[in-house]
Amino acid sequence: MIVAPEEAGGAVFAGTVDARYESILGFQVLGRIIARDVNVGDNVKQGARLAALDPTPFRLALRNAEADLARADAHLQETKSNAARQRQLFQRGVNAKAEFEAAEHEFESAEASQEAAQANVRIAQERLSYTELHTEFDGVVAATKAEVGQVVQPGQEVVHVVRPEEREAVVDVPDNVALNLRPGAAFVVTSEAEPDTRVRGQVREIAPQADMTTRTRRVKITLVDPPLSFRLGTIVKAVARMDAGAEIELPLSALLDRDGRTFVWVVDDASKRVSMREVKVAARDADSFRVADGLAAGTRVVTAGVHSL
Numbered sequence: 001m002i003v004a005p006e007e008a009g010g011a012v013f014a015g016t017v018d019a020r021y022e023s024i025l026g027f028q029v030l031g032r033i034i035a036r037d038v039n040v041g042d043n044v045k046q047g048a049r050l051a052a053l054d055p056t057p058f059r060l061a062l063r064n065a066e067a068d069l070a071r072a073d074a075h076l077q078e079t080k081s082n083a084a085r086q087r088q089l090f091q092r093g094v095n096a097k098a099e100f101e102a103a104e105h106e107f108e109s110a111e112a113s114q115e116a117a118q119a120n121v122r123i124a125q126e127r128l129s130y131t132e133l134h135t136e137f138d139g140v141v142a143a144t145k146a147e148v149g150q151v152v153q154p155g156q157e158v159v160h161v162v163r164p165e166e167r168e169a170v171v172d173v174p175d176n177v178a179l180n181l182r183p184g185a186a187f188v189v190t191s192e193a194e195p196d197t198r199v200r201g202q203v204r205e206i207a208p209q210a211d212m213t214t215r216t217r218r219v220k221i222t223l224v225d226p227p228l229s230f231r232l233g234t235i236v237k238a239v240a241r242m243d244a245g246a247e248i249e250l251p252l253s254a255l256l257d258r259d260g261r262t263f264v265w266v267v268d269d270a271s272k273r274v275s276m277r278e279v280k281v282a283a284r285d286a287d288s289f290r291v292a293d294g295l296a297a298g299t300r301v302v303t304a305g306v307h308s309l
Helices: 056-091 097-129
Strands: 012-025 031-036 049-053 132-134 139-144 159-174 186-191 198-206 216-223 235-241 248-251 256-258 261-268 273-278 280-284 288-293
Touching: 012 139, 012 216, 049 159, 056 097, 159 198, 159 235, 186 216
Parallel strands: none
Antiparallel strands: 012 159, 012 235, 031 049, 049 132, 139 159, 159 216, 186 198, 186 235, 198 216, 248 288, 256 261, 261 273, 280 288
């Protein structure tokens, strides 16, 4: 048979435009929200405050920790002075060794208590800092999940921030189709609202497992220079596009496997002779295979009896 590229294109997969980079933010401590500084659609700069919890209980905890540290400092100084005095008395032979050692042990215990009190102050300071929620990058608020007055748990989503400058189409592809896709595979993506606007895309990520219910895999396609109309949440359609080589499909009977390499027999029209040519297989199924490289359109290929040539 004479090979010819199929018409470019293939199955259509529906999906939406999402941001490649996103951050789902929540507080690290339990508390009641007293301020939420952003709404959906707001642009935020790196470091901007998004929301805040009531700091009162955390400030009280810090004051208690600082008071404990002050007492620990005073006790440390007292035991230090007592240990020094007992050392001098012991060296002059005035008191017993046991009294000196007891003073030393008390001083060491006070040192440990003071270090623990310092650590508690640092922890209290850190927990107080957790009462404010800040963004780590410039972005757009995609969603808010909590309101002022609401008590939130640690890790509960409060604000969802995305970086819209790098967008991708997210589609669900049938498992049998996804098995033939590879990262970097080319797609053409169109907007449902503007079907004449076409955007090139490349597969960035393919879910390693299919959804147990739908038997589809989530595929993320990086969009190349998408227009402003491809806003986050836009409904899109993605169509696989292949280069000319990858669009050549042949019956599986034409393929010859040898030592891990793949070949086909091609016919020279001038000499009427056949020769073996190595090809790169893009995908194969039970009846056919696609050639990624090694054949040009118009080449005559032997499709039967290849193992006897």
